Amino acid sequence: MDRRDMASAKWAHVPVHGRYKGHPVRSQRTLCPGDLPCVRAQCLEMKSLLLTILLLGLVAVLKAQEAPPDDLVDYSGIWYAKAMVHNGTLPSHKIPSIVFPVRIIALEEGDLETTVVFWNNGHCREFKFVMKKTEEPGKYTAFHNTKVIHVEKTSVNEHYIFYCEGRHNGTSSFGMGKLMGRDSGENPEAMEEFKNFIKRMNLRLENMFVPEIGDKCVESD
Template sequence: MKVLFLTVALSLFSILQAEDSTSEDFGFQGIYFVKGMMTDKDFHGEKKPKEMSPLIITPLDNGDIEARFTVNKHGKCKEITMLLEKMSQPGLYTVEEGKRRVRVEKTSVDDHWVIFCEGEFHGNQIRFAKLVGPHPEENLQALKEYKEMAKQRGFDETKIIIPRQTEACTPEQA
């Protein structure tokens, strides 16, 4: 369950800008969907993410980004909010006081981004590569480019997971 939570949490880290301008300059705000993900760790049984809710991205005035999403854990809805702190290098952010780093790279496909996350989670080092876009439908060109970019960074493209898109739950729901 910890790996599933990390997968979902790092998805949030993912929705970032790829250049040294504000997110608004690129239209990188609003709702995004995780269309594919890979990790350097194996998922076992229930830990393998099968579905994901949309990510809500809000750029902040200081260049940081707030990312929100919901998870339905044991029948209870929980909203997760993460603050991605902008670093001096364009497209690079930190989360949780530097425990994790997130790099975002734009693909050639309109409004599709590849997010590379790495860092410590519960004492273990882990890396993720995620493809995100503004629509839940699959885009074959974006997926192909994502696989190539991830492979260049040492990810095994055969471990790609394509999560089913679900609607966000509301924390009042049980």
């Protein structure tokens, strides 16, 4: 057998002197006949495709970690109202001069139990209600669907805007927005975003006020 025959036997597993030589038989669908560089090109192309898929998956995971959906936010804990605004329906004598921490407890199916303490006629009043989650992220209802609460995240960590809108006969009759934070400290950046929210909602900055924050409501003797 000359060298040409031996080369053919090497790739086709043709017995040479009673023994098999060369590499295992390869499918012709993978090999370009007589062209080994073509096989290498296909391998490189496959590796490049797999690398692209892995990179796309990694980017998706990182984006999900950076911006979790609203329905995964845990609102449980103590919140402080740092600024408030109304749509002009709140009489001046009902504007609170001091507010107290709001407690929120996460319930099953995403509902939120909210406890508000306020000062009324020389007494501390505690009011508890449930914000029922809707199919729309960040939207809740309360008081037999007569109130709709929208929760909007700000760019400042642990600061949200809660906007409660009353409905009567299908029309809006009341609106109250609050800039809420996990701490009671001032935050100029969050305050600026709250003012931008007021403008975006076509509310008036004159109706915004910053109440005093009390640690705990205590009745005088």
